[in-house]
Amino acid sequence: MKAVNWLRSRQEEREIAYWLSFVAYEKSDHSFNNRIYLLYLILFFGVWVFVTLTFFASGGVMLFEIIHPDNPAQAGLMVEIILLAVWSLYSVWQATRRCPVLFSEEDGLLISQTPLPRAGIILRWLWMPWLKNAIPFWVVAVTLGFSLAEVTIPGAMGANRIFEYTGFGIRAWMAILPVHLVLFGLHWLLGAIRLSTRGKSNHWLWIAIPSLALFYGILILSLGGGVIPSVVKIVDLILISLRIGYFDVFNWLVWMMGWLLAFLVLVILYRVSMNFSLSRAIQETGKIELISTASRYGFTSLVEQEKTQRRLGVEQKPTRLPAIAGPGVLIWKDVLQTKRTFRLTGLLTWLQILGFLFVIPVLPDIGSRGIVIILWIIQLAQISVKRIRSDLSVWPLIRQLPLSHKKFLINDLGFTYLLAVLISLAGFLLGGVVFGMQMPGLVLLVPGMIAAISCAAVFDVIRRSRSGLLLNGSVPELSAGGILLGILFTGIPLLTYVLIPGILGMLLSFLLSWGMAYLAFELASYAYRNIDHA
Template sequence: MPSPELSAVWLVRSRAVAASLRFWLLIAGLDERPRTLNDRLYLGYVLAFFALWAFALLTLLAGLGANLLVLLPLPPDRAASLLALVGLLGWALVAAWNAAKRSPLLFSDADGQLLCQTPVPRAQVALVWLVTGWPIAALPIWAAAAILGYAQVEIALGAGITVNDLPRYLLAGFRALVPVVPLHLGLVALAWCLGVYRLQGDREVRGLRLLPVGIGVLLFALLLGPGPASLPWQVLTLPLALPLGSAFGVFAWGTGVLGATVLAAAALLLLAATSRALSLSRAAQETRGLEALRIAQLTGTGEWAAEQTKRRRLGSGRSPARLPARAGAWSLVWKRAVQTLRGLTFTSAFTWLLPGTAALGLVLVPDPGARLWSGLMWAYFSVQACAGPLRQDLSRWWVLRGLPFAQARLLLAAIAVPATLVLLATTPALLLGLTSGDPVAVVAAAMLPGGAAIASGAAALDVLRRVRSSSLLAGVIPGVSSLALVLVVVALLPPLGLYLRLAAASTAAATVAAAASSLAAAALLGWSATHFLGQVP
């Protein structure tokens, strides 16, 4: 029978788990507690549907995994084991670094009041929070393990895959998942040990983040130097290599499962011992507001969550910007550059890299259909990237409205830096396309410089035409609609026709003429956007 303390801890945690489960049930159209036979039948239908969907998606991705395994100069089983080992090691080191930076236990405001000020056993709190939060974080790891297992089946069967091979897929996925599940649990527990040790009592343990960094540098040096066949690498990675090798057929399966289970049990015991002196109040203070941010991202208020995340990140103190400040209208460009640099994260950098990735597909993929799709994706990613800074300025419109600058300059400063970043992101595709010798790729590359300006103008026009004073007062800024994508395509048609007409005489002259006409089209879009900007109160 569980102790009263454990029952109290589980009661508090179960409310958060039930609320999260209730959200996903509502998304699927399910009742929280099925009461009728129809409710139970629908629940079974939904579970079966998502299970089949997940299996179909993983088998589809298995083809990419098989191509990746073939590229490695190893047998498929050892290649899958090495790939899983490197990926899981990288994930574990990042998780340990994050745990050493901030409390791994995420408490809501209610948890801080109901639990963190009470004398409940800290070990029970840590274990309950780990077990209830671990499965969500483990889903990508489980999916990757299943994909590698399916990839081995695809390599073994070749092109002769039929429905009769379904049991082989299921067996390969089961064989890969069983050792990976306890292994991942053990790694999560070890990462939590690092974070819990930092929160012991009132003392501040510094330098713990250097531990995963040092281990990562050592393993990376061994991987690139002596290689995975060297004795130091094999000794250091044996606790992980044995379960992963058994998952993909390198070692005996039972031995790997036993090793992963022992590792998970030892890690959980270590976490229980380390967390006895855990300061729950410090953990709640470090994670205050993060639960609300997580819920906001799930409920469609991601922009508010992103703004709050930026404030938390910059609130710890930053040194003044060292960018050379300029007077006059250049101060607007300086403001946008500072905002871009201060807001630079992995997610925001990925936003600017997406247009460049789509542009590479536009100039490198030989298939016409795929090339057309890449072009549309480039236009979509470009207008989305260019609209973000403008929408950010509109959220503080009352500040910009009082500046002594013309509206055209305000708009130009808002879209100039995003258009430049899109152009820089597409520079590799531009160079590869112009030097490829493929006529279609050359034409596509020639449209990219002017296309960046057109995308920024189209994004500005689409956003500003739907801005209303009531929405600005409420802090609701309209996003980009499909009209921006249509405007980009239509505005690129005249430069494209001009290029095709002049390309027979001189490719360089045709490129310059297309760029000039694209800038003219972008200027026209910007002028139209300025008209709508003048109507903003």
């Protein structure tokens, strides 16, 4: 185990050195000046964190007044329980899918084939992840403690009461220490049980998620007074380890009992981990550790490549292809890629598209609405070229498909186009319901304008593509010219709608929107047909 301790210590030192590099502290420098600089960093960030948390404490006071104005301690406890419940449920769900202990591929080469005790390795790997996971909860606990101090301490808050004020935060922090360690150890325990070499069937682990959700639901309802008194007494006994952080006098006996429970959980984890399958854990988490390290040092292309391989690789269940023949298979390809590469950042982009049209009715004049519509056009143009750029990057394969250039473009853009139309119309109509309908004719213009924007953006990418570069996977990005062309094709029907009132203006702008879409599509189709001659 000495070699394992040495290996893990070096990994932890590298991680600490990485975070210290953000404040220009060099860990390998043992000079006196560098030690003075470290002391300065500790004092500076200590004061900065304290001032920041006192600032956020005023927000905590407002939260207390909303949740439970008569009992701020109960409100603080409820906030803490809700945060712990959400984190715990997510961690348990994650533990039933993959190992919570992260090992790198290098760890697999060094220790997976050795006869080292698995239990000792698991416990040695626990402390750094626990510390990183616990810090956000410590910050929340101290902030809630400061909020309780602002509500509880009478009179003005002067410098002479700084220690009393700080004591509230320290008590809340000390109370959450063993509780978080108990929950963190239980999450790792579930992961260790799942990867036990003696375990034959772990389907029963899925019972843990609904059971835990029911348990946390009862805790939260009891704090709000929504359950019978006998249940409340049991809940009070369970929550006493967290409650001591909000008492005027800290109960050291209860706190020590919390640490005893945490020690018991670690002992059980040690016993269960004796049968832990280290090779399976490394197989599940090796790529995750690689992605984490690469993103930390800014290798974004490697991160994207590894994430895509994980979503499309052997870890995924095989996809059942529908019976779609001909060009329609491109639509299914886009659906499959969207499902496999879905991320929250992509969801935020679609929410922006919805939000831009949602706020149209509340904007006061044509100028502000025009700015928002331009932002909407930019987002749509960027989304529209994502799939075509992905396909052009595998040019030798795409060019050999027995499809005409027009059918290829229609089916390749079809899924993104339909999704953009549905989300844009949903945002505009929802905004009309909430704020009152403004520019109602925009509903008829949106489908044609989105088609024009998409085709203009695709035309911009294709016209600058060269077959020789596409063979190497080099695809041009969307340029400002494509965005300006989309603004032009969208602006013509919009100006017609604004300047010509009545049914005539509506009809003319509708025809112009689809006319611009047809023109943009013909341009994109012509550019794609002649891409080999560029």
